[in-house]
Amino acid sequence: MLENTEMRFADAEAMGLSHDEWLLILKRLDRTPNLCELGIFSAMWSEHCSYKSSKKWLKTLPTTGPQVIQGPGENAGVVDIGDGLATVFKIESHNHPSYIEPYQGAATGVGGILRDVFTMGARPIALLNALRFGEEDHQKTKHLVSGVTAGIGGYGNCIGIPTVGGEVNFHKSYNGNILVNAMAVGLAHADRIFYSAANGAGNPVIYVGAKTGRDGIHGATMASTEFSDETESKRPTVQVGDPFTGKLLMEACLELMAAEAVLSIQDMGAAGLTSSSVEMASKGGLGMEIDLDLVPVRETQMSAYEIMLSESQERMLMVIDPDQAETARAIFDRWDLDFMPIGRVTDTQRLVLLKDGGVACDIPLAPLVDDAPEYDRPYRPNELQPVLTSGSLICDFPVKDALIKLMSSADLASRRWIYEQYDSDVMADTLAASGGDAALVRVHGTNKALAISTDCTPRYVEADPFEGGAQAVAEAWRNICATGAKPLGVTNNLNFGNPEKQDIMAQIVGAINGMGKACKVLDTPVVSGNVSLYNETDSMAIQPCPVIGMVGLIDEWETAVGIGFTSVGEAIFVIGQPADCADGWLGNSVFAKLVAGREGGAPPPVDLDAEKAHGQFVREQIVLGQIKAAHDISDGGLLVALAEMALSGNLGADINIPESDTLLAWAFGEDQARFLVQVEDAVKFQALLDEHNLKGHQIGTTKDSQILTVGPDVTISLEEIRQCYESKLPEMMA
Amino acid sequence: MRVAILVFPGSNCDRDMMVAVEKITGRRPALVWHKDSQMDPVDLIILPGGFSFGDYLRCGALAARTPVVEAMLDHASRGGAVLGVCNGFQILLETGLLPGTLIRNERLKFVCRSVNLQLQPDHGSPLLSTLDPGHSLTIPIAHNEGNYFAQEDDLEMLKQNGQIAFKYTASPAFGPDNPNGATDDIAGILSSNGRVLGMMPHPERAIGNGHPSSDGKLLLRAILQGVA
């Protein structure tokens, strides 16, 4: 008989449901749900699983294009890369668990995103991440940076997938809420993509992977609530990952798919068996019956509720053709993994769970998915921050000192301390990893390569969500183009505070609008993504952080370039800036924060047509061999980008500066749509720029000595920059 | 030239090594699963990198006690050539075929970067005989337990018998170097008959064609020539 614990609204409320949601459940079931059923509703209708606060706006994003095989709605997005191949990718957050237990939170974030990719039939070939931590001297920062780095490495290195790129920011708004977003990119045959929709009433439903324990019960709900001082006591809800089992599971699943012995497959991620069974069944327009007594468990006396809500890692749910069952079982036996038929697909469109000889749950699927709340939350944007003129931010500060200060800051210093803990070259296809613009990974067995980048400038988004949302896309676009690759698609991870607050909701709306416009103009549709809300502690919200993960393709990897200067005596051009430019946008820049001591202000505006034109030009000229090194200009501005090129190539440069009262703005302004490139033939290149009607001019020349000469008066040795650039993070983490 | 690569649950550099060997020999090496106790006769057995059995108990501890490793020990006892890379090196140490052990990196962090290796001039191995004595190689490492340790008497023996193959050395590119605290900067060692080589760095990640160097190809080719 059904569990007869009589549920009341108070129980629903404790699970995070609103009164209206509770009433809707009563209406749809025409009775009171039991504990297990209520748990299933609360998980499926949680922010994390239903996207109720953001769905309305996410629907406005561009998600299609000739290169899109599968857009949002599946475990990951799929983009055609030609020659019968496709790339499968997604980014996902694990913010709240990582704050509580940084190693496991980050590790399971990596594990989860990898499963989302290989469940589609793609072998993962690269991992990236986007991390935000509190300010550098906050008491928890060192512990969190250390734990998260070790966790990402601990999982990625063990499972044998290279972690090839990422970004890290430090800011006080993340003191109580760090952000850990993990992105995975995989490779598949375009005609062998596996989807999650259940297929064929009567077909067996199989559970594979690790046994189920009590990990993370109600983790999806935790991700939908703010932290407070009670957070410490939430420790038991963090899941523990096992990358070794993850590796076995990945190999077994890929083998299964190569043998075409599976019909539908879904990983058990947030809300575990609940979300996977519900989604598989409802996508197929079918139902499912599961005997919970058959679920492999590693704890005794687990209740129906616990089994359904457990977030134990490294588990998958599959539907197979009965004729293929033996083939499938043999594969999993070889890898020593549990392979357990636990139920069957039905045509009732209901989820029925059996336990202890009775029925533990019997609910219609439609309300879980179709009736999942979709809110139109009210929003009221904050006033846009004022434009801060160069004059108001410039002070009497020597250029050299400013460059050193910026390069040695937590914002811009070398992240080597972090990325050398990641195995970046396992699988032996990595062409370029952390330290440059985009990561570059060869498409195994071909001459093609994928370029991948993760980007966001949260301070811009806070000041102007629309511009900031567009800027994240634009910066990713530039990073990809700067390698010579053609950007193809985007996965996004929206990290925001409490959407029930009107100014936060306005950030979400604005950022999505800006991002959408940029993706449209740049022809980089959004194919997958994730939303993480309620990133607030005691009501202090994070700087909004809509991370863009972008993937691009280069046809011949040998034509790709990096950021380091490659030859002596070659010309350095700035693209996107007229020759008579003597100023720059300092408002809301790294310079403004560190030297002028002034945060905030309107961010540099994004001209999407210019971004498109400049990116395309740079990419084309790289592939044609005209450009030998390229770097986009972003945080810290032109001089910082230049220093990064010099350090990377270990070559100096002579730079001409304009006559200017606002030289610091010229040097450190963060005007968008700009690149620095190294070219062999300056005359020819200028002609090319003129032909294409693009602004750009030579600003200097590379040279053999390890010195940057900036105008007649300023000489900076690379060694001096390198010293403070490389020592910042090791000192911070000592 | 028949080459076999052993594969354990959790091995993750087997494909990389297979690709490298195939590029050099023109022939795809056999991949042998850990449960196989019989192996076709081969000239060279390679134990690749990874996290066999999740590094449980100790790195390489469980892999060292599998049927396929029994077969490998048999091959080695008859003078057969064996190469163990990273986790493969850990496994060879666990079997006792090579002396000593690998413990946690001194700075307790996983480290992934290129290092400079110097071939020790007094090694007595046919596997390395076609390389110039004192030759320098740039090859990537990626490990958390690469810190070589042996008891005093074993160290003495290694030195006396020319069983130290490679040491980490300083270079202009990488500065002063011992990335993991290994005793005497030891990066790779040989068995007493010189036909078993264990090393921490990954030659299969330095075979040119977009890799940071092609010194790994040089090394693998030398080993294959030395085996023939």
Next chain:
Amino acid sequence: MEVKINISLKQGVLDPQGRAVESALISLGYSEANNVRIGKQITLEIEAEDASRAQQRAARMCETLLANTVIEDYSIEVADPT
């Protein structure tokens, strides 16, 4: 028989983990702590007629798998649950 095996690093083997933990203890104010070494404990049940037999079996297990005798020592405690 309930068997408890303690595996510890041999004297003289460098223990970087122990050293790091010691630094952390000291920086937390426990200046009285020193010589931290980190080992592991393995517990298992061994079917055997008596404690002595169980001890022997456990010792064999340590020699052949559980301990790396190059750098580790082991000690065994046997308890008869009856």
